[in-house]
Structure formats: structure tokens, C-alpha cells
Amino acid sequence: MRVGIAKERREGERRVAATPETVRQLTGLGLEVVVEQGAGEASGISDVSYRDAGAELAPSGGLDLGSLDAFAHVRPLTRQWAAGLKPGTITVGLASPASELETVAALAEAGVTAFALELVPRISRAQSMDALTSQALVSGYRCVLEAAMRLPRFFPLYMTAAGTIPPAKVLVLGAGVAGLQAIGTAKRLGARVSANDVRAASADEVRSLGGTFIDLDLDAAADAAGGYAKELGEDRAALQRRLLAPHIADADVLITTAAIPGRPAPRLVTTDMVAAMRPGSVVVDLAAESGGNVEGSVAGADVSVPTASGDGAITIVGMKDAASTMPSDASRLYAKNVANLIELMTVDGAVVPDFDDEVVAGACLTAGGEVRHAPTAEALAAASRKEGA
Template sequence: MQIGVLTETAPYERRVALTPESAGRLIAAGHSVYVQSGAGRAADEDDDAFREAGAMIARTPEEILGNIDLLTGVGQLDQQTAAKLTPGTAVVGLASPKEGRGPAGVLVDRHATFFALEQLPRITRAQSMDALSSQAMVAGYRAGLVAAERLPRFFPLLMTAAGTVPPARVLVLGAGVAGLQAIATAKRLGAVVEAHDVRDSAPEEVRSLGARFLTLDVETQTSGSGGYAREQSSDALSRQRKALAPYVAAADAVITTAAVPGKPAPLLVTADMVEKMRPGSVVVDLAADNPHGGNCELSRPGEDVRHHGVLIHGGRNVPSELAGHASRLYGANMAAFVLAMCRDGVLLSTPEEVAADEIAAACCVLLKGEFR
């Protein structure tokens, strides 16, 4: 196949869909890769590195869009780019087109196929393709660093001639991939870490990292689709917030990572809870980018908000803040997916082929212009 990589155009997006390493895997399998000049620059990958891997460099998107079978991407395509695709082109990316929104209508008109990596099933065969998990790991690590940077106190216990400095207390809400990485990062920095998640599998995972799991008098639940928590009722969330309130008040830093795919992020930290925290404390909300609001009532995506002496940091496309490693992981996921979806070097393209493959069936949003 002829595979294309463009410079990402979404605001705050610094990642690239394929790195030289992952492009090289596809080239070694017999595919051709065309990369827009400068596409990897924000992720510290220059054109020469792509050339050395065997990719061809194009000066403009137009040189690529009219001559490829497959376009790889990170964020959702804009309408102008989608309109330049050759009819029948396949697209693989994270932000799936939704009917009636964005470029969806254009992709339908172009008889395009779209595979959405966020719909990947959580099965053993798909682990190497799991872009949501790899990017959540990056975000969780970054959240731990942001909390340490913004907190005007030490994270670790320090014994000095001037006296002993107690360790910071960090509370992590949500113990999925991002939450567990935030816990591990805060622990490595020396903080005392507590965490909570409503999933019944969370206590063992939290304790395995040396953190204390908060056992609250609230309902637990088995993991939903893909291992994620399911959406809670308003009553259950209210009881959870009430139970969490004293722990939030006692924390020096609160990191929130709770998310339910396709749903609003659960509101876990209210303005009233923030007002009971000590001045100088920090809240890092990884869910702030959710269009319906984040885990903290006061967070704003990409902004630091101060309220009653507490700093609330709202995450915005957090993996892009570590674009180099985020792109390396994402590119590996992308290459694994493309290679797995090929038969005799060609992407699955018929309803029967897609339906017969568990991964393809889960990820295929559009097939030759028709929603599935």
C-alpha cells in the first residue's frame, strides 16, 4: 500500500502518526510511506530520519493525499483535508468521525473507510495496538510531574539540619492506565500516595504500586467495556463525593484521571471541596479536555485557575506535552494495527473481511462511505 503521514493540524497537537522507526516497520513489510515535510518536527523527528528509514518526503499535503491508499493520523481530520482524499482512501486515527459532525459527511462522499483506534477491543491480540492505553500512560506520567511542579512544597521526605520536611500527600482519583502511572510517578518522587476507583479490580492494582487504596462506603462495580468504569448515577456520584471530601481536603495534590469513554467525565471534586483544601494545594485534572467538563468543577482545559489559594490545572491534550515518546508509542500502535489489518499487503476492505476479524469489526466506523 501507499501510506501517508501529514502534519497534524489540530490545536495543541504536536504528535505525529508514524515515527521513522514505525514507518520503517511498514516499509520492511513492503509498503511505501510518504511523509509531509516537517510532520515530525514537533515530536523531534526530522525529515532526514524519515528518509533514512526509507520514507519519501513530500512538500505539501496535496502531493500525498491524491496518491495514497491509507492515511494515518492522530487527531480528527479537518474537512478541507478530508475533501482532498482520493475516493476510496482508508483512514486510521484516534478521533473517529461522528455522523453529522466534522468531516464525516465529506468522508462519506469520498467513499472513505475509517478505522478508529479508540474503539479497539481490550483483547490479548490487540495489546500492541492499544493507543488509548499508551497515550494514557504518557498523560498519567505527565500529571505526576505537573503536580510536583505546581506544588510549592517538596514531594519527598527530607531530613535536614534545619529540620524534617514531611512528604507531600497525593490523592489520585481514577486508577486506570493514567491513574496507575500517576501513582507510580508520585511514588518515585517520594510522595505518600492514596488512590480510589470504583472498579472492584482497582484495590489490588493500586496496592501493587505501594499506594494506599481508599476503601469508601460507596458501591463498587465490575469493569465495563474495555476495562473502564461505567457511568454512575447522580446519587452514586453524590455519595462518592461526600466520602472523598475529607481525603481531598487533607491532600497536598489531587490528580484526577477518571473517564468513561463516550460519556461526560464524572464530577469528583466540587468547588466546595476545593475550598476546604489548604492554600497552596494543587488539583491536576486530566479530564478537563472533555467537552462536558472534567473531574473538577473548576478546571478549564489548558489553564491554571486559582480558587481560594488552590491551583487547579486543567489538562489539554496532555500526551502532546511529551510529543517525542508519545509519538513513538503511538506510531508503534499504528504500525501494529496496519500490519494486522492487511491481507496479502492490502487493507481489509469488504464487509465480510471486516466482520470476520474481531479487531476490524470493532474499529471500523466507515466502510467505503457507509457507517457501520
């Protein structure tokens, strides 16, 4: 069976779905791997490295989708790419089904068996295939670097003959994988770090990294399936913002990482809360692409907000393609997630999905001309009814 790897076409995407290491892994399973020339260039991977690992190289722009039995990708496919795949082709990659309903419908219409890495069950056996976790690790790290580059002062404590410089105060909202990575990175840079999350287990995780957990005493935790947080009701959300306000005002750096899969990011911070921060403070919103945790954040842009006192400004950094800003390691992790899922489905040199396997079944988006992921199928049906109304 032939597995294809293309150069990503989405603007700003620098990752690639295979590395020489995973090419060797897949060819070792008896699969043929075809890599488009230039696919790994932005990640620092040469065509020669792929060839030496056992891949066949296809001309740039000349990957024949119709000749493939499986196709691995990073960003969600387009309708055009879906239409170019032959029926029965197996695809593995990020699919963003909640926001890419047209592509999901196209994949089903084309008879493609699509696996969405966002849907991989969050169970121990599937950890090596969990791309959301691996990429959140990269994103959380990058958020701290973005903040440190913009903050007009040091992160660590310095005691010098000329005086003592106190450590920067960093506040992280959301203590999932990205948030915990941000906490750890900020601590390693010497900042004084505090954090908040609505999930019950978060306090111990924050403290284990040396951070101070801010307990807002919201009465009840907001844990959802898969280790995610569920969205708070409006009354509790307003209370959360009110209780967070003094902690945000006291921070030099605010990093927000709260996200709910398939839904707009929860609004945690208002413009007034940002304006209460000290001049020169920095806010980094990792969720800017999905609506933003911070009012006024713009994905891929820096926004200046005047302080309430009018004596300076705060910078809001809206993150975009966060994992792609570190494509080498992001690709290394992501490609391994992809290869591990393909390996799980490979038997005697052929990729044969076993839908009795809970990981395979859970990650399947479309198969046999149908949308197998129930929430996405319901969303498509609702969209169809709306169009027909």
C-alpha cells in the same frame, strides 16, 4: 500501496503518526510511505531520518491526498481532509466519533474506510494497537510533573540537620492506565499516595504500586465493558463526593483521571471540596477537555480558587493535549499502535481489511459509504432527526 503521513494541523498537537522505526516496519511489508516534510519536527524527528528509513518526502503543504491508498493521522480529520481523500482510501488514527459527527458523515460520504483507534477492542491480541492505553500512560506521567512544578514544597520525605520535611500527600481519583501511571510516578518522586476508583479490580492494582486504596464502601462496583468505569447514578455520585471530601481536604495534590468514552467526564469534585484544601495545594484535572472531573477547571489554563478560610488559594490545572506535551515518546508509542494495526490488515504489500477479524471489525468506523460503528450511526441519525424537527 502508498501510505501518507502529514504534519498535524490542529493547534497544540505535536505528535506524529509515524517514526523512522514504523516507516521501516511498513516498508518491510511492501508498502510505500510518503511523509510530509516537517511532520516529525515537533517530536524531534528530522526529515532526513524519515528518508533514511525508506520514506519518500513530500513538500511541506504538498502531500497529495488523492494519490494515497492509506493515510495515518493523530488528531481527528476535518471535513476538508476527508473530502480530499479518494474513495476506498483507508485511514487509521484517533477519530473522537462521539464529538466529530460531521467528520464521520464526511468520511462515509467520501467512501473512506476509516479506522478509529479509540474503537480498538480491549482484548489481549489488540494490546499493541491500543492507542488510548499508550497515550494515557504519557498523560498520567505528565499530570504528576505538572503538579510537582506548581506545588510549593517537596514531594519526598527529607530528614536534615535543619529539620524533617514530611512527604507530600497525593490523592489520585481514577485508577485506569493514566491513574495508575500517576500513582507510580508520584511514588517514585517520594510522595505518600492514595487513590480511589469505583471499579472492583482497582484496589489490588493501586496496592501493587505501593499506594493506599481508599474504600468508600459504595456497596457495588461500577465496572463497564472494556475495563472502563460506568457513570454512577446521581445519588451514589453525591455520596461518593461526600465520602471523598475529607480525603481531598487532607491532600497536598489531587489528580483526577476519570473518563467515560464518548460521554462528558463525571463530576467528582466540587469547588467547595477544592476550597477545603490547604493553601498552596494543587489540583490537576486530566479530564478538563471533556468537561472536567473538577468543577471550575478550564482546559489549558490554571485557575486559582480561594481557600474556605480565606488565607490562601489552591491552583486547579486543567490539562489540555496532555500526551502532546511529551511528543517524542508519545509519538513513538502512538506510531507503533498505528503501524501494528496496518500490519494486521496488510497482505502481500496491500492493506486489505478482513472484517471477519474482531479487531479490524471493532475498530472500523466507516466503510462502503456507511457508518459501521453502531453507536455513532445512532448518534448521527438522532442528530439528523433533531435537525429535521
